[in-house]
Amino acid sequence: MGKYLLRNTIIDLLLRIEQDSGYSHLLINHEIKSNKISPKDEGLLTEIVYGTIQRKITLDYFIDYYLNSKKKIEPWVRMLLRMSIYQMNYLDKVPDHAIFHEAVEIAKQRGHKGVASLVNGMLRTIQRNGLPDIQKIQDPVQRLSVETSHPEWLVKRWIDHYGYETTKEMCEANLTTKAMSVRIQPLKISRKDAMERLNNEGYEVSASIFSEQGIIINNGNILKSSLFEDGLVTIQDQSSMLVGELLDANAGDVVLDACSAPGGKATHIAEKMGNKGVIRAHDLHKKKIKLINEKANALDLSIIEAEAADARNLGEHYQNETFDRILVDAPCSGLGVMRGKPDIKYNKQERDIERLSEIQKDILTTVAPLLKIEGKLLYSTCTVDPIENEAVVKAFLAEHEDYQIDKQFFEELPNELKNSIGVSEYGLQLFPQSFETDGFFLTRLIRR
Structure with missing residues (x-):
């Protein structure tokens, strides 16, 4: 890739993510798959884009400290400064003189001499005086x-x-990188055999405490492994695996997955059921149904029937007391997955949390009559906000006397989680710092 092309691509990506509220991981993947980025540059591009987004508020504090407050700078100039200061302060790979030179050349290309001298001046001042003490x-x-x-x-x-x-x-x-984890397809391979194969291929792996199907990849790119290529494992965060484990679905059950895409939990439940029974999987967006089907096909699972539908209208699709198990993995603010999707923290407002909690309550209220008596409903979110978690469960229970918290849920938690700080009478709140997973909430209700 041309000398300045990589840095220009990074600026364009960062601007698109910020201005269009684009999802960083999708845009980065698209850029890499477009074949404009050489494999040699993929890692650096990903690191600078994620790192610059991850540290945006910190980087702006540094910039504003040295910027004359009367000076207005264009968004691309701020982005160029952010990514340059990020590289100077947080990366060892690129020497300062190379960062200065590239930043100044890009400033000349995109702007004019004045912009180039502002960029050069600020970066050299930072190198000379250091960054302000937070x-x-x-x-x-x-x-x-x-x-x-x-x-x-x-x-x-x-x-x-x-x-x-x-x-x-x-x-x-949220500023650190967590290890990737995968789930084996137990109808095709055992965890022991999968771990042996990965060890033989040079990976460093360990067993997850969250699921007997889970493997943590401590070192190595799992996408390049023979297991991944053969459809024997699927990528899934450990906290997300806990959902499939704790739904407690059995072979032959009729299961509803009300908000299913992209299908990681539905396929896990199908594996737990031994691919016997039926899972009705729904998602609001038609194009996401394709993702569920692709995942099921890749894992050779045939019991998932996926169809686009709004979870708030599922009462029109099914008769009361149809399902043995219901999963509501509710749409949420995503504040538990900021490690992997750092742009979330800048795109959410308090009013989003309130609005989502209303949607969550509506979904629970809609699906509640669809569960059989003595059936179990698992509610989960990938957020750490109690308004979307405990408060939603509390409000639902207050209006549905036939439902109660399933006490067995707490007994079935992995031992290490039973006394963790997130356990309350309403469920389990996982924090990202506790077990190196996403932040996640889950609880299980039973209908009497």
Whole structure:
């Protein structure tokens, strides 16, 4: 790739992610698959894009400290400064002189001499004087916000819910990379055999405590493994695997997965059922149904019947007391998966959380009559906000006397999770810092 082309591509990507609220992981994958990026540059592109988004608030604090407050700079110039300071401060791969040279050349190409001299001046001042000390910020909420690059409203909200220490640990965890995990297809291979094969191929792996099908990939690119190519494993976060484990579905059951795409949990449930029974999987978006079918086909699972439908209207599709098990993996703010999708923290507002909690309640209310008596309903989200989690469950139980928390749920938790900080009478809240997983909430209700 041309000398400045990679950096220009990175700026364009960052601008698209910020201005169009595009999903970083999708745009990066699209850019890599378009074959414009050489395999040699893939890692650097991913690292600079993710890192610059991840640290945006911190980087802006550094820029604004040295920028004359009367100076207005164009979005692309700020982006160029962000990614340059990110490389200087957080990456060892590129020497400072190369960062300066490339930044100045790009500034000349995209702007004019004045912009180039502003960029050059700021980067050299930072190299000479160092970055401002964040610890000197007096207000603890603002300090934590700048230090860990989380919006102030979110930091304050989490402190109100969980206290300063837990919030700090959560924000710091969101800046780190967690190991990828995969789930074996147990109808085709055992975990022991899969781990042996991976070890023989040079991977460093360990067994997950969350699921007997789970394997943590501590070192190596699993996408290049023979197991992945042969459809023997599927990528899934460990916290997400817990859903399939705790739904407690059996062979021959009739199961509803109300918000199913992209199908990771539905396929896991099908595996747990030994591919015997039926799973009706729905999602609001027609094009996402294709993803569910593709996943099922790749794993040779035939019991999933996927169809586009709004979970809030499923009462029109099915008769009451149709299902043995229901999974509501509800649409949520996604505040538990910011590690892998850092743009989420800048695209969400408090009002989104309130709006989503109403949708979550509506879905639960709609599907409640569809469960058989003595049937079980598992509610899960990939967020850490109690308004979308405990509060939703509480409100639902207050209006549905035939439902109660299934006490067996807590007995069936993996031993290591039984006494974790997130266990309450309403379910389990997993924090990203606790077990190196996504932040996740899950609970199980039973209909009497």
